[in-house]
Amino acid sequence: MTDLNHANGKPAVILLSGGLDSATCLAIAKNKGFTPYCLSFDYGQRHNAELKAAARVAAALGAAEHRIARIDLAAFGGSALTDASIAVPEDGVHEDEIPVTYVPARNTIMLSFALAWAEVLKADDIYIGVNAVDYSGYPDCRPEYISAFQAMGRLATKVGVEGASLTIHTPLIRLTKAEIIETGTALGVDYSLTTTCYQADDEGRACGVCDACRLRRAGFDDAGIKDPTRYRAV
Template sequence: MSDTNSPEKVVVIFSGGMDSYTVLNHAIKQGYDAYALTFDYGQRHIKEITYAKSACEALNVKHKVIDISAINQIIAGSSLTDSIDIPEGHYAEESMKSTVVPNRNMILLSLAVGYAVSLEATKVFYGAHSGDHAIYPDCRPEFVNRMNDVCAIANYDAVEIVTPYLDKSKIEILTAGLKLGLDYAKTWTCYNGREKACGKCGACQERLEAFKLNNLVDPLDYE
């Protein structure tokens, strides 16, 4: 049994991007003992993973990077993992559907819940938000609600799926992070893994819009 006087353990799915970086810091500020979990699922580049490692070192957070890239032998068709051009434009555009990785969040959450059970952790945090709802079914409230139903009965101990920003926009996530004093130069969002962020893909455009609407300049360098 875990020590009842110890902080409550939670697992945070941490990509190294600004949303999950905000979620990780939110969990820490809430007083949880956070265990960050980063997945290498065969994405086109590892820049986010590199940023995730650096951020966890700076925060002194326990961190695991798990290679699950073998799933790409059976899961294909996403521009994030296959040799398909990354679309440019806003997230709401139909072309962004090419960035969907089939069943990704169900897979990642299942693994994170297994990790949580092994740690005797009670919760798994991930950074779904309202800006993702149009394109990504596995970031929508109905998905999160049903995953919570399953995770309540899948093991002897229930694990709660927590999405602090599920109904918030990226703009609001950035606002919340700025109130926490976070440095977003420590995050990477761009779907392309070049030296500088492209500024044209949906991820970049949404990030730049969030900074603009907060009357700030993104600290990342752009092409």
């Protein structure tokens, strides 16, 4: 999972949610010299503000292409992000338990889509903005999970069997939120374009009280950088 020094325009698939982390991931990939192909998902989440944000970010950072794949994880529910009967937590992050905002198998499904597009593009590289620091309870954000999926991807594809070496890049996995923000700021990311909130309104304004908002706001505070987030009136 080590980044190349410079990719010389090679294509890479970037999983782009429209949030702070994925925007930073896109900027890192581009800075490494990759030609970014961004993939977002309309998966039955509570709002589509993040998809609008993803489109803004992809355009601002010069993605070669941005696609939105439609899947229906709301058909299964089991998460506060896909089931309206489960409340979004607003009492802070508890590191000793898996949050109800975990969406069952989401990263596995999204990485599988990314793997398919990468094979078509003849891209050996996929970027995903998973982080094991702020969300250590998410099982599909752990380094060992990424390593296992990477190994599977090399076994499961035609290009892998023919000798291509798939790499899943996780440049944020060991960074704090402040470090992520500092990195993105240095690379010119405009975080006012992003949406991180679990329950943003139709205009993309954040609630300011969910766990995602708490972590984002604390990250800007810790980095000493002005928070450009638009919050709705409470």
